[in-house]
Amino acid sequence: MNTDTLSTLNTEDAGRGGSREVRNRGRQEEALLRTENLAVGYGKQNVVEGIALRAEPGKILCLIGPNGAGKSTLLRTLIRELPPTAGAVWLEGRNLNGYGDRELATMRAAVLTGRPEPEMMRCEEVVEAGRYPYTGRLGILSREDRARVRECMEQVGILSLADRDFQCISDGQRQRVLLARALCQEPKLLVLDEPTSFLDIRHKLDFLQLLRDLIREKQIAAVMSMHELELAQRFADTLICIRDGRIDRAGPPEEVLTGGYIERLYGMDRGTYDCLTGTAEAGRLTGAPKVFVIGGGGSGIPVYRKLRRQGIPFAAGVLQENDLDLPAARALGSLVITDRAFERISPEKAEEALRVLERCESVICTVSFGDQNRENRRLMERGKELGILRTADGMEEA
Amino acid sequence: MTEQRERRIQRIILCFTALVLLMLALAALNLACGSASLSPGELLTALGSAGGKSTASRIVWDIRLPRLLAAALLGGALSVSGFLLQTFFSNPIAGPFVLGVSSGAKLTVALTMIFCLSRGLPLSAAGMIAAAFAGSVLAMGLVLLAAGKLRGMARLIVCGVMIGYICSAITDFVVTFAEDSNIVNLHNWSLGSFSGIGWPELRVASLTVGAALVWTVFLSKSMGAYQLGESYAGSMGVNLRRFRTALILLSSVLSACVTAFAGPISFVGIAVPGLMKGLFRTAKPLLMIPACFLGGGCFCLLCDLIARTVFSPTELSISSVTAVFGAPVVIGMLLRRGKKTAP
The missing domain is CATH 3.40.50.300 (P-loop containing nucleotide triphosphate hydrolases)
Incomplete structure (x- = not known):
């Protein structure tokens, strides 16, 4: 296979x-x-x-x-x-x-884990060590070896480090020096x-x-x-x-x-990893949602994460299947109400969301409304009516 | 860039020249000074008349010249041995004395001497080296066994020091119960001294040290790779098992030569390589091996001069003088190292 x-x-x-x-x-x-x-x-x-x-x-x-x-x-x-x-x-x-x-x-050459700590070795000398298989019995570098060393250092962009002590450079520079050393081995x-x-x-x-x-x-x-x-x-x-x-x-x-x-x-039993975007999220909180987040277009993600950090279970909706918010909402929210991609949100879904919202202690709206998500405006207005609509910053009081 | 390279090369040439000159100067002082002071004129005539019957000639040719050559040769051997051990353990304060290797050699040499003297057997110079070598390798083996399980600079050293103490204790025990006639001999030697080394011993020692040094120079390429750690060295084509064995054997031979003839001498093996690395601003083995040899020679010439002359006619043991000069250098190295690793 x-x-x-x-x-x-x-x-x-x-x-x-x-x-x-x-x-x-x-x-x-x-x-x-x-x-x-x-x-x-x-x-x-x-x-x-x-x-x-x-x-x-x-x-x-x-x-x-x-x-x-x-x-x-x-x-x-x-x-x-x-x-x-x-x-x-x-x-x-x-x-x-x-x-x-x-x-x-x-x-073959290697860049290994663990940081070598050679005493009194300049970066150039570390790179030169890579010529080991090409030099004679005493390891004296020929003109050609020297040219190779310079070439490799130039390619990796560390010519300016040549005379610095290898132990006194940053980790990023050190990896480059070690890469140049490996390349020197051709x-x-x-x-x-x-x-x-x-x-x-x-x-x-x-x-x-x-x-x-x-x-x-x-x-x-x-x-x-x-x-x-x-x-x-x-x-x-x-x-x-x-x-x-x-x-x-x-x-x-x-x-x-x-x-x-x-x-x-990785045998992860808490937390999720979204392969498509390469994003890791902490695990979902279960339990009845206390906050309803009306998000969309990525605006809800910071709020979801904040709620997750504070340990408050939340519901999110209504999100279209192609919404940027959706992976994070699914990873973190205890309840997510979604509707089809590229379509207006249907009144039925909005109605379903409304019933969830009414059982929540607060509502946070992070999004502005357009044609496709105009049903969500009803959710916000209902929140206002109930006097539980808050801003994302006001969450601590909630 | 090439300008800096040129400057480095100039520095290296300058350092080597300085070391050679220093060594010559110290050798001249060693010849001239002593319980019987010789003027430059007397010295020259004495030097010109090898085997002469005059007192000056006898002092120069039978006492001072072999002694100063021994100090230079064995001092050099000792610091090269230290440099090899530092490379092996990637630890700047490893050395034959702190790792107990010298004490191990001291023990076996003492045992051999007592055994031979009590039976009236003659003990040749080569026999002494062989006995010392056996002791060095034994102590080294113990340190390696412990070091295999213990990582880290401090523990390795503590382990070496402990093995050194054990060997010294046994030596003292043996010396205490040795017959009276042997004790004078043993006592002098076990404190460390370059006195009593004659031309025959010198010949054997220089052949052994010379051969070991040539081999060491051919190991310098692998040592350079090994300074990056054993995994990197392996990936660059160093045959690790062969290399490690050679390194241990060579450092044992070199320090065994010293212990066999001059007894255990402290701090030279750590302080001199440290000083040389600072002086040359590199740890490249191909440069460090000759540099350590010259530096160790100078260091021991100076220390022996002081040991002989300061409280003349009473002689100090060489180890007490090397400790006075060497220990501060080592402490300085540790302080500098601590500063570097601290954030």
């Missing part, structure tokens, strides 16, 4: 990038990295088994799954830090065990273990964008693990979901991340 979904992806992408001929050849050739029935773990203890992966040049393969699922164990096996407990890893059609240390080092396969975990949102995006561009430009195959689902979804070509010691799903993000899957993958 895994290979099937992957090959759909290949056809789709090849259609954009190359000619039909290239695509066909790509099919027949070995994938750069391939595993079949691979099991990884420690000693005789399997952590994940039955792993079938294919990594292709220019593509990002991303592992997701709960903490402790074995993502790092798998990555460490792919770079040969750990031996497989069963099966094998094939790199360019050759068993990983058949490679010499130096040869393998020119084939690998065909790049393995990254949670490369964005310590970064702020801006640096996460910067790093992934940079990675995306470099991978495509240099035709490197990347395999990485991530916890940021919303970013994995946007930057990965293929998602591999690991759960309960096996690969649960694999394929392009749009096929893997379907409604309710993330909650299952």
Whole structure:
């Protein structure tokens, strides 16, 4: 099943990038990295088994799954830090065990978790370390090695950091230096273990964008693990979901991340994750609604979240099926009244909402009325009549 | 950019030149000073007449020259050994003395000496090194066993210090019950001193240290990769098992040589590499190995000069002098490190 979904992806992408001929050849050739029935773990203890992966040049393969699922164990096996407990890893059609240390080092490089803390090492020296497999016995860099180091630093945008102490730069800069170091090894396969975990949102995006561009430009195959689902979804070509010691799903993000899957993958028993927008919400409050929110077009979302934080169950309505408010309302509201998309709200639905509203202690209206939602105006007016209409800010008193 | 590179290279050349000059100056002082003071003229004539019968010639050739060469050679070996251990444990205050390696060597050498002396067997220089090496490796093994389970700089050091105490205690015990005639010998040596090292010992020591140093230089490339952590080193093609074994064996041989002939000497192994890293502003092993060797030589020449001359004719133990100069350096390193890691 895994290979099937992957090959759909290949056809789709090849259609954009190359000619039909290239695509066909790509099919027949070995994938750069391939595993079949691979099991990884420690000693005789399997952590994940039955792993079938294919990594292709220019593509990002991303592992997701709960903490402790074995993502790092798998990555460490792919770079040969750990031996497989069963099966094998094939790199360019050759068993990983058949490679010499130096040869393998020119084939794959890694950006690992954990921050190295080398004493008195300038960033440039850290990048230079990546030339290890290319230098002689004493590790003295040739003119060409030096040129490569500069080139990689330039591509990653860290030339200005060259003379700074590696321990005295920010996390975002550090990841870039480590990426430059890995690129310096001129690998065909790049393995990254949670490369964005310590970064702020801006640096996460910067790093992934940079990675995306470099991978495509240099035709490197990347395999990485991530916890940021919303970013994995946007930057990965293929998602591999690991759960309960096996690969649960694999394929392009749009096929893997379907409604309710993330909650299952991570065993979330409270809270929800909306795959389409990549938004996580705290779990729903059950119980009779105390507040009725008349929202729409995204205006209700902040109110829903505020009510959720304060632990007040609420009802929302009437929302059309295509309303921006709807995912959050469904995730958080104890009752949501909806009507068909692209249609005027029907008087029947408004009537139903009115009955709910009358049992609430307050009403909050966050929306202005137009043609499609004009029935909602009746709800607001009823709230006013009952003297329970409040603004969003006045909720604390409610 | 290239300008900065040039400036760095200039700095390195300057530092090496300074170290060599300093070493020559200290060597000259060591030759001239002592309980019998020699004028430059006397010194030159004495140096010119190797094997001469004059007192000056005897003092220079039989006592001072071997002693200063031993101090330079063994001081250098000790600080290179410290640098290797610091790389191995990625811990700037690891060293043969704090990790108990020197004390382990001291114990086995003491046992061997007592055994041989009490039976009237001759103990060769190579035999002493072998005994010290066995002790070093033993103590190192214990530290590694503990360090495998304990992560973190402080615990490793505490563990090493404890092993050092145990070995010292056993040594004291053994020395106490040794026969009277042995004690004078043992007592002097177990405190640490460069006295009593003659040309034959020096020859064996320099061959051993020389061979170990050459091997160390060829390890410098892997050490550079290892400074980024073992996972990165592995991913760059370092054969970790072979590398780690070589590193441990080399640092044990180097410190064993020192302990076999001069007894345990404290702080050189930590303070000198720390000073050299600061001086050269890099921790690149290919530079640090020769730098530590030269620096350690200078440090021990200076300390031995002080040990011999300050309270002459009474000699201080070399360890008390190295501690006076070395300990503040180590404390300084710790303070600077603390400042860096604090937010």
